[in-house]
Amino acid sequence: MNPEPSAVDTIVDAVSAVFMVVGALMSLGAAIGLLRFPDLMSRMHAATKPQVLGLFLLLASVGLQLRTWWVWPVLFVAWIFQVLTVPVSAHMVGRAGYRTKHLHKELLTTDELEAVVLKAADKKAAAKRAADEDDGPA
Amino acid sequence: MMEIVLTITAVILSLAAAGAIVRIAIGPSLLDRVLASDVLLAIIGAALCIDMAVNRHLNNLMLLVALSIIGFIGSVTVARFVADRREQPNES
Amino acid sequence: MNRRRISIRQELPLLVWLVFVWGALWQDFSPGNLLFGALIAVVVARLFYLPPVELGGRFSIVRAVPFAIVFLGKVVAASFQVLFLALARGPKVTNAVVAVQLRSHSDLMVTATGHVLSLIPGSLVVEVDRSTSTLYVHGLNVRSGEDIANLRKEVRDAEAALIRIMGTREELAALKEEVGA
Numbered sequence: 001m002n003p004e005p006s007a008v009d010t011i012v013d014a015v016s017a018v019f020m021v022v023g024a025l026m027s028l029g030a031a032i033g034l035l036r037f038p039d040l041m042s043r044m045h046a047a048t049k050p051q052v053l054g055l056f057l058l059l060a061s062v063g064l065q066l067r068t069w070w071v072w073p074v075l076f077v078a079w080i081f082q083v084l085t086v087p088v089s090a091h092m093v094g095r096a097g098y099r100t101k102h103l104h105k106e107l108l109t110t111d112e113l114e115a116v117v118l119k120a121a122d123k124k125a126a127a128k129r130a131a132d133e134d135d136g137p138a
Numbered sequence: 139m140m141e142i143v144l145t146i147t148a149v150i151l152s153l154a155a156a157g158a159i160v161r162i163a164i165g166p167s168l169l170d171r172v173l174a175s176d177v178l179l180a181i182i183g184a185a186l187c188i189d190m191a192v193n194r195h196l197n198n199l200m201l202l203v204a205l206s207i208i209g210f211i212g213s214v215t216v217a218r219f220v221a222d223r224r225e226q227p228n229e230s
Numbered sequence: 231m232n233r234r235r236i237s238i239r240q241e242l243p244l245l246v247w248l249v250f251v252w253g254a255l256w257q258d259f260s261p262g263n264l265l266f267g268a269l270i271a272v273v274v275a276r277l278f279y280l281p282p283v284e285l286g287g288r289f290s291i292v293r294a295v296p297f298a299i300v301f302l303g304k305v306v307a308a309s310f311q312v313l314f315l316a317l318a319r320g321p322k323v324t325n326a327v328v329a330v331q332l333r334s335h336s337d338l339m340v341t342a343t344g345h346v347l348s349l350i351p352g353s354l355v356v357e358v359d360r361s362t363s364t365l366y367v368h369g370l371n372v373r374s375g376e377d378i379a380n381l382r383k384e385v386r387d388a389e390a391a392l393i394r395i396m397g398t399r400e401e402l403a404a405l406k407e408e409v410g411a
Contacts, residue, residue, distance in 0.1 A: 017143045020188055024147040024154075027181045029313035031157030034174055036320035040167065045354055045370045046312050047173050051180045052349060053309040055206075056302075058187035065191045073254035074196070078203050085210035087348030087355070089176065092217035094356045094368060097169050098327075100220060111327045113357055113366040 016061035023061065026054030040097040048090040055082050140192050147188050155181050172216045179209040245271045293395045301346065308351040315371055326372035327356060330385040332363045333408075334393060334401050340365070342396075343389045350388065353381060 033046020059075040098113065158181060161174035183205050186198040245268065252267030253259045315323055332340060340363050344355040347367060357366040369381045390409075393401045 013139060016191060017139060020143055020147055020191060021150070024150040024184060024188070026309055026313075027154040027177075027184050028150050028157070029309065029316060030177050030180070031154040031161075033312055033316035034161040034177060035157050036316045037323060038321045039325075040169055040173070041354070041356075041368050042323055042325055042370055043161075043170065043173055044368075045352070046316060047177050048348060048354070049305070049308040049312050049351075051177070053305050054180070054184055055187070056305070058184055058191065062187055062191045062196075065194050066196070070257045070259070071196060073250070073259075074199060074257060077251055077254045078199060078206075081203055082206050083349070084345070085206060087345045089210050089213040089217070090348055091344065091355050092214045093169055093173055094354055096217040096220045097167075098356050100167075100169070113327045113329065 012064050012067070016064040019057040019061040019064070023054045023057035026050040026057070030054075041094060044090050044094050044097075048086050052083060052086055055079060144188070144192050151181055151185055151188075168220060169217065172213050176209050176213050179205060241275055244275060248274065288399065289396050290394065293391070297391050297395060301350070304350040308349060311351045312370070319371065323371055324373055326369050326378060326381075328367050328369055328372075328378055328381055330365050330367055330382050332365060332385075332389050333404060334389065334397060335363045336398070336401075339389070339392060339397060339401070342392050343385070346388045346392065347385060350384065353384065 027050065030046050030050040033050070034043050037043045037046055056079055059079055063072050063075050155178060158174045158178040162171050162178070165171045165174055183202050186202050186205075190196060190198050248271035249264055249267045252270065253264055256263055256267075332343060334340065334343075337360070340358065340360070344358065344365060347353045347355055347365070352370045352372075354368045354370070355365055356368045358364075359366070365385065367381065367385055369377070372378055372381060390405055393405050397405070
C-alpha cells in the first residue's frame with residue numbers, strides 16, 4: 001500500500017509468500033494423502049490436519065498483506081470456526097465409517113473398540129428379540 | 139514477486155484439486171467421496187484466501203466462513219444419514 | 231417451558247465471545263458498536279436458549295498461553311507427519327483403535343480433549359462412551375505395543391493439560407495426587 005517499498009515491506013511480503021506456498025502445499029498434502037492411504041480412517045487424518053494448518057497459514061498471509069490490525073480478529077474468528085468444526089465432522093465421518101465396516105481389519109494392529117461394538121450389537125439384538133417375542137403372542 | 143507466488147500456488151492447488159477429484163471419482167464408498175469433496179471445498183477456500191492475499195482485499199472472507207460451515211454441515215449430515223440407514227433402520 | 235435460570239456469571243464467557251464475534255465481523259471495536267453488540271448478545275442468549283456449558287469455574291491464563299503455543303506447534307507437526315507418511319509409507323501404513331479412559335467425567339472436558347486429539351499428530355476420535363468417559367482413538371502409523379503406549383500417554387497428557395487450564399478444583403486435586411504418587 002505504501003508507494004515506496006521499505007525493507008520491512010519486503011520482509012513481510014517474503015514471509016507471506018512463504019506462508020502462501022506452504023499453505024498451498026498443505027492442500028496438496030491432503031490430496032496426496034487421500035490418494036495414497038489405504039482406508040477411510042487414514043484418509044481422514046489426511047483430510048483434517050493439513051486443512052487446519054493450511055487455512056491458518058493462508059489467513060496469516062492475508063493479514064500480513066493487508067497490513068491493518070483490524071482484520072486480525074476476523075481472521076481469527078474464521079480460523080476458530082474451522083478448528084471447532086473440522087474435528088466434529090471428521091469424528092462423525094469416522095464413526096459412520098467404523099460402524100459401516102469401511103475398515104480394513106488387516107491394517108489395524110489393535111482394535112479395542114470392536115469388542116464393545118459387538119457387545120452393544122448383541123445387546124441390541126437381544127432386546128429386539130425380546131421385544132419381538134413380547135409382541136408375538138398378542 | 140507476487141506473480142511468481144500466484145503461479146506456484148495455482149499449480150499446487152490445481153494438482154491438489156485434481157487429486158481430490160480423482161478420489162471422488164474412484165472412492166470405493168460414499169464416505170470416501172464425502173471426505174474428498176470436503177477436501178475439495180478446503181482447496182477452494184485456500185484459493186479464495188490466496189486471491190485475498192495477493193489482491194489485498196477482504197471480499198471473500200464471509201464466503202470463506204460460509205464455505206467451511208457448509209462443508210461441516212454437509213459432511214455431518216451425510217455421515218449421520220449413512221450410519222443410521224445401514225445400522226438400525228427401526229431407530230431414529 | 232421448563233427452563234432453568236442461568237446465572238449471568240455462567241453465561242459471561244458466551245456473551246464475551248458473541249460480542250467479540252460481533253466486533254470482529256463489523257471490524258469495528260469502538261465502544262458504541264460493542265455496546266450494541268452486547269445488547270444483541272444478551273437478546274440472542276435469552277431468545278435462543280441453549281443448555282448452559284458447565285464450566286469448571288476456573289480458568290488459568292498462565293497455563294493456557296503456553297498450551298496454545300504448544301498446540302499450534304503440534305498442529306504443524308501433525309500436518310507434516312501426515313504429509314511425510316503419505317509420501318513415504320502410503321498404502322502400507324498400519325493403524326490401531328485404542329480405548330483410553332479419561333479422568334474427567336464432565337462433557338466439556340471430554341469434548342475439549344477430543345478436539346485437541348483430533349488435531350495433534352496421529353490421533354483421531356472414532357467413538358465416545360459418555361457414561362464411562364472413554365475415548366476410542368484411531369491412531370495413524372501405530373505398529374507396535376510401544377506406539378500404543380505412546381498414543382495412550384499422549385491422550386492422557388492432553389487431558390491433563392486441559393484440566394490444568396480449566397478443570398474443576400476436584401479434578402485438579404485428583405491430577406496432582408496422581409502425578410505426585
